[in-house]
Amino acid sequence: xxxxxxxxxxxxxxxxPHLGTAYEKIAADVIARYKRLAGFDTxxxxxxxxxxxxxxxxxRELGEEPLAYCDRMAVEFTEVxxxxxxSLDDFIRTTEPRHRTGVQELVRRMTxxxxxxxxxYEGWYCVSCEAFKQEKDLVEGLCPIHRTRPDWLRxxxxxxxxxxxxxxxxxxxxAHPDFLVPEIRRNEILRLLESGLDDISVSRAGQAxxxxxxxxxxxxxxxxxxxxxxxxxxxxxxxxxxxxERHWPADLHVIGKDITRFHCVIxxxxxxxxxxxxxxxxxxxxxxHLKGEKMSKSLGTIVDPxxxxxxxxxxxxxxxxxxxxxxxxxxxxxxxxxxxxYNVDLANNLxxxxxxxxxxxxxxxxxxxxxxxxxxxxxxxxxxxxxxxYAHQMDAFALERGxxxxxxxxxxxxxxxxxxxxxxxxxxxxxxxRLSQVLFDVAESVRVAAVLLxxxxxxxxxxxxxxxxxxxxxxxxxxxxxxxxxxxxxRILKGDALWPRIVAAEGARNEVPVSRPAIVAGGAGRxxxxxxxxxxxxxxxxxxxxxxxxxxxxxxxxxxxxxxxxAQITIDDVMKLDLRVAKVLTAEKVPNSRKLVKLSVDxxxxxxxxxxGIAEAYEPDTLVGRTIVxxxxxxxxxxxxxxxxxxxxxxxxxxxxxxxVGFEGEVPPGTxxx
RNA sequence: GCCGGUGUAGCUCAGUUGGUUAGAGCACGCGGCUCAUAUCCGCGUUGUCCGGGGUUCAAGUCCCUGCACCGGCACCA
Numbered sequence: 001x002x003x004x005x006x007x008x009x010x011x012x013x014x015x016x017p018h019l020g021t022a023y024e025k026i027a028a029d030v031i032a033r034y035k036r037l038a039g040f041d042t043x044x045x046x047x048x049x050x051x052x053x054x055x056x057x058x059x060r061e062l063g064e065e066p067l068a069y070c071d072r073m074a075v076e077f078t079e080v081x082x083x084x085x086x087s088l089d090d091f092i093r094t095t096e097p098r099h100r101t102g103v104q105e106l107v108r109r110m111t112x113x114x115x116x117x118x119x120x121y122e123g124w125y126c127v128s129c130e131a132f133k134q135e136k137d138l139v140e141g142l143c144p145i146h147r148t149r150p151d152w153l154r155x156x157x158x159x160x161x162x163x164x165x166x167x168x169x170x171x172x173x174x175a176h177p178d179f180l181v182p183e184i185r186r187n188e189i190l191r192l193l194e195s196g197l198d199d200i201s202v203s204r205a206g207q208a209x210x211x212x213x214x215x216x217x218x219x220x221x222x223x224x225x226x227x228x229x230x231x232x233x234x235x236x237x238x239x240x241x242x243x244x245e246r247h248w249p250a251d252l253h254v255i256g257k258d259i260t261r262f263h264c265v266i267x268x269x270x271x272x273x274x275x276x277x278x279x280x281x282x283x284x285x286x287x288x289h290l291k292g293e294k295m296s297k298s299l300g301t302i303v304d305p306x307x308x309x310x311x312x313x314x315x316x317x318x319x320x321x322x323x324x325x326x327x328x329x330x331x332x333x334x335x336x337x338x339x340x341x342y343n344v345d346l347a348n349n350l351x352x353x354x355x356x357x358x359x360x361x362x363x364x365x366x367x368x369x370x371x372x373x374x375x376x377x378x379x380x381x382x383x384x385x386x387x388x389x390y391a392h393q394m395d396a397f398a399l400e401r402g403x404x405x406x407x408x409x410x411x412x413x414x415x416x417x418x419x420x421x422x423x424x425x426x427x428x429x430x431x432x433x434r435l436s437q438v439l440f441d442v443a444e445s446v447r448v449a450a451v452l453l454x455x456x457x458x459x460x461x462x463x464x465x466x467x468x469x470x471x472x473x474x475x476x477x478x479x480x481x482x483x484x485x486x487x488x489x490x491r492i493l494k495g496d497a498l499w500p501r502i503v504a505a506e507g508a509r510n511e512v513p514v515s516r517p518a519i520v521a522g523g524a525g526r527x528x529x530x531x532x533x534x535x536x537x538x539x540x541x542x543x544x545x546x547x548x549x550x551x552x553x554x555x556x557x558x559x560x561x562x563x564x565x566x567a568q569i570t571i572d573d574v575m576k577l578d579l580r581v582a583k584v585l586t587a588e589k590v591p592n593s594r595k596l597v598k599l600s601v602d603x604x605x606x607x608x609x610x611x612x613g614i615a616e617a618y619e620p621d622t623l624v625g626r627t628i629v630x631x632x633x634x635x636x637x638x639x640x641x642x643x644x645x646x647x648x649x650x651x652x653x654x655x656x657x658x659x660x661v662g663f664e665g666e667v668p669p670g671t672x673x674x
Numbered sequence: 675g676c677c678g679g680u681g682u683a684g685c686u687c688a689g690u691u692g693g694u695u696a697g698a699g700c701a702c703g704c705g706g707c708u709c710a711u712a713u714c715c716g717c718g719u720u721g722u723c724c725g726g727g728g729u730u731c732a733a734g735u736c737c738c739u740g741c742a743c744c745g746g747c748a749c750c751a
Contacts, residue, residue: 187677188747192746326687332686334686336685337686340699352711352714400688414715415715418714418715418716421707421708422709501712
């Protein structure tokens, strides 16, 4: 039996897994399950990357031993993966003995090859950041984050002769065009290789958390080098030669597009140095953007994507991620679209099809269907075409096209039912054979579609197979079982709706505010663009201080404001608004105007000038010192020759005087309102 | 600064090597059916394929150029 070994990136454990990491695991799992379906002896490995300084620090912050903290996180991670039905065969942690042994062995081999040499690394080091700083990053010689003077540090480091492997890597890329896909990633790396490589530091001095250099316990192997080696230690490198022999080289590394350099330059060079085979392929998937990310935090009614998976079962989420996102490109998750796909693909099309097949089989044939004569073969033909296309697309990791192929069968079956009208056939006994055949063909279509969907929605597909008469262990189902079977008797089972329709959105979506905040100050249009939030951030360098403040958003060109009317908007639209608390510093009436007041306000990070149309209701003097709410990301507009950089929120009854929005308690300027 | 990607229907996107009237889903309109989860089926509306120039018998697709947005590198991992 051919083997297939695939891996995902191992995850930093300084925060809990989120939808971005889940996306990678689910996509990889779809591939793993597909490979099993296609008859490969598949080995699917995931893991946690635990030797980061951030992890060490985080654990200490929580007053825990680093290893105990990692143990806890490992449980959390694996529980999430299990709840998403990710079918991992092994889970490796970089603190495990098998990993440590293998890492040291590999470094020893690299050293023996003459590729590791001793050197020094020196530079400005900020103790608070625990990081070296570039000269140009310093502000007046101080760390820009901590405002402290960094130390000039010189530490002994071991270096890897990465530069030596440039030509070999180029040759490898040349000889293996599919080594890195999609192509855009390959091109990036090729350009990088063409521009030359520097040797890299592979150790850190003076740290205890990590794996020691084989001959120098005072130095610890750099965490990235440590992490990459998991792909071989997980299959027994240095500990289980037979297992290693069986699995290595890996057939596929599934990783995020941001870490292709590590996987396609450093990692292969390390393997070359140690005389080991290179992985056959690396797939750099895109990022998942989460438009509605913030809403889950602000509105308790709206659930986190992982919670959604737990609520509806993992399959709707799995289907969304594979079918709606071109694998390799960036994708986007919004609740609106998620519900849309759930209702259309699952509730209306597949789920309803399963329901009607079950109902008709029971009503017309007491639950047992068998061929009734000559079939017109139309559904068989569609199923054959779809299954062929499916395999072709899945082999190329075009997961979205594979999923679409399976759903072509579902669509065809629904159409076929409408065209043949089994309920009409049932009224006339002379059509009994024809009715039997129609029911049989439709049931068979459902069976084939379910086989193809097993990798994508494993739990539901198994249930569907059961309902259309599949007996035996679903684990034994193979791709060839998607071949059309025109014979045999099937017992069709009726059951509850697999996916009840989501009727109206729960929560805040339909709520209409009693008094709608109105525009009282200038601003010709509403800012249309929302800064996207990639939820996938692989590295753990996310110090709060280094995260770009939302204030860094630049003003985007505003699209013309649609005449809003009473059209409902989605929560996504709402989250485009950057509302901030501001404190009025000065206020003065705009000369020659009736309603306008010019305000300068403190928004925490900066001062802004606003023009507001509230002069009829408020004397300028009474506004000074007052805390208000403003639209922070509104495109500037000129009113009476004064540029207004934002808008003040107030309740504005028709024809009445506006009343400013305020707070019950004290709120510091700059706080976001949402 | 250097390099790359994207820009297609109201929305989300697909369009493989240039080849007939540019597609899908959603949304919208009309009609049909009743087995089914107010589901399903059919028909229909909507497009300066970002702008401009060029190559060609033929361009969404190739070349040049402009604009907008995103990303990689330059500056670590």
